Amino acid sequence: MTTIFAHYGSELLQGFGQTLLCSVISLFFSLIIGSMFAIFETTPIKFLRVIARIYIEIFRNIPLLVITMFFYVVIPLYLFKIDGFTAGTIGLTIYTSAFIAETVRAGINSVDPGQMEGSRANGLSWWQSMRYIVLPQAFRYVIPPLGNQFINLVKNSSVLAFVAGFDLMYQGNVIASDSLSTMSTYVCVGLLYLIITLPLSYWMRYLEKRLA
Amino acid sequence: MKKVIRTIGLLISSFAVLLLLASCGTPLSKQNVVTRAEETNTLTWGVKADTKLFGLMDVKDGQIKGFEVDLAKALTKQILGPKGKAQFVQVTSSTRMPLLQNGNIDAIIATMTITPERAKQVDFSRSYFDAGQSLLVKNGSPIHNIKDLNHSGRTVLGVVGSNSVQNVAKAAPKARVLQLSDYAQAMTALKSGQGDALTTDNGILYGMAVENPGYSVVGGTFTKEPYGIATRKGQGDFQKKIAKALTEVEKSGQYNKLLAKWFSNVPGFNYKEMER
Numbered sequence: 476m477t478t479i480f481a482h483y484g485s486e487l488l489q490g491f492g493q494t495l496l497c498s499v500i501s502l503f504f505s506l507i508i509g510s511m512f513a514i515f516e517t518t519p520i521k522f523l524r525v526i527a528r529i530y531i532e533i534f535r536n537i538p539l540l541v542i543t544m545f546f547y548v549v550i551p552l553y554l555f556k557i558d559g560f561t562a563g564t565i566g567l568t569i570y571t572s573a574f575i576a577e578t579v580r581a582g583i584n585s586v587d588p589g590q591m592e593g594s595r596a597n598g599l600s601w602w603q604s605m606r607y608i609v610l611p612q613a614f615r616y617v618i619p620p621l622g623n624q625f626i627n628l629v630k631n632s633s634v635l636a637f638v639a640g641f642d643l644m645y646q647g648n649v650i651a652s653d654s655l656s657t658m659s660t661y662v663c664v665g666l667l668y669l670i671i672t673l674p675l676s677y678w679m680r681y682l683e684k685r686l687a
Numbered sequence: 688m689k690k691v692i693r694t695i696g697l698l699i700s701s702f703a704v705l706l707l708l709a710s711c712g713t714p715l716s717k718q719n720v721v722t723r724a725e726e727t728n729t730l731t732w733g734v735k736a737d738t739k740l741f742g743l744m745d746v747k748d749g750q751i752k753g754f755e756v757d758l759a760k761a762l763t764k765q766i767l768g769p770k771g772k773a774q775f776v777q778v779t780s781s782t783r784m785p786l787l788q789n790g791n792i793d794a795i796i797a798t799m800t801i802t803p804e805r806a807k808q809v810d811f812s813r814s815y816f817d818a819g820q821s822l823l824v825k826n827g828s829p830i831h832n833i834k835d836l837n838h839s840g841r842t843v844l845g846v847v848g849s850n851s852v853q854n855v856a857k858a859a860p861k862a863r864v865l866q867l868s869d870y871a872q873a874m875t876a877l878k879s880g881q882g883d884a885l886t887t888d889n890g891i892l893y894g895m896a897v898e899n900p901g902y903s904v905v906g907g908t909f910t911k912e913p914y915g916i917a918t919r920k921g922q923g924d925f926q927k928k929i930a931k932a933l934t935e936v937e938k939s940g941q942y943n944k945l946l947a948k949w950f951s952n953v954p955g956f957n958y959k960e961m962e963r
Contacts, residue, residue: 549879552880648868657784
């Protein structure tokens with residue numbers, strides 16, 4: 476294992492960096508897109524509800540790899556060139572956002588309807604009530620399931636390996652086939668994933684204790 | 688107290704079961720392949736399933752077909768007699784080594800080039816097919832040989848675990864190399880413009896050119912890639928049997944027949960040169 480680190484340190488580090496970068500970008504955008512669709516699902520406007528329903532049901536029920544391959548292979552064929560890293564990150568963002576939307580929606584629904592009614596009765600608009608009264612409470616409820624989604628997101632970023640996105644898993648495959656020591660390579664790769672996911676896991680637990 | 692005794696009893700019994708399981712015979716990977724094969728009358732070969740001409744899954748009947756599959760069948764018959772059965776397990780460049788080491792397959796016959804690094808991990812037979820690395824490009828591409836790829840901004844597609852990507856890194860160090868998981872995916876990536884050329888051994892590339900009109904093999908070969916049959920270390924008996932069987936298959940003319948069967952219709956490939 477130490478020999479793997481000594482020989483392929485720069486490759487592993489590059490893979491680690493790409494995985495981290497892809498995870499951070501996807502986490503940021505999927506949280507925004509997911510929350511947006513969660514709000515759409517709970518609006519009184521039927522059109523937005525339908526849009527959100529379609530988006531969530533489609534992308535929650537297609538394998539991540541299929542979405543990613545679509546961006547890697549089909550889009551460049553007809554529209555414009557997308558490299559593996561971008562295709563993987565877009566796929567991951569879309570896929571995760573569908574799950575986050577469902578999670579956040581569940582959070583919004585678990586806030587007592589009286590909260591919304593009360594704030595509306597006090598003269599706040601629907602959006603103001605959502606923004607200042609309902610959402611802050613909803614996010615408290617959903618911290619534990621959101622943490623799960625974030626951890627899944629980091630692990631799912633290994634989809635980049637299939638589209639030559641130079642992430643940790645890709646480098647792992649390359650190193651394993653180059654060094655021919657499969658076992659220790661994947662142990663190294665697993666440890667590097669733990670370096671990202673374990674702190675995330677503990678941070679989520681901490682937030683859960685403090686807020687929920 | 689009762690609870691404690693019960694817990695201890697459970698622990699001991701589960702430990703005993705574990706020991707029993709662990710002692711069940713020698714692990715698959717340590718058994719003598721020849722002895723086991725003669726008992727079961729079966730040899731398990733790791734073959735490619737995504738490589739036209741060598742080993743390709745026929746979706747109609749679910750069988751893997753190709754030159755290597757036929758050669759493996761012929762070798763099995765030589766080793767085990769006319770009733771010997773050849774079983775096939777689908778492998779890729781990156782899965783074949785682990786599958787061999789853990790005993791899932793007895794031998795690899797999957798377009799595997801004999802290299803000194805690999806020979807440290809497995810034992811090779813002598814070459815059964817002499818390939819060479821080449822390039823597949825879209826017709827009308829500005830790339831005509833490996834030198835055209837040696838510019839920054841050029842991207843070459845290859846497959847993880849094949850030594851062709853390392854060869855390109857040597858022959859065209861300025862090109863960016865993308866390694867995909869198998870040849871089908873590399874071909875798809877080439878079609879969607881993710882790279883300028885696809886590189887691997889000419890035999891495989893000719894197969895792709897046959898399947899994909901509009902793409903052709905260019906630039907001749909720039910390496911020598913002798914394919915060997917790989918077995919686990921410490922299976923000397925088995926390697927001897929393979930060597931003998933290979934000689935028999937070549938002598939009887941079966942080898943040339945198989946060569947003609949698979950390669951006679953490939954444009955640009957002179958199979959007569961490869962006859963033995």
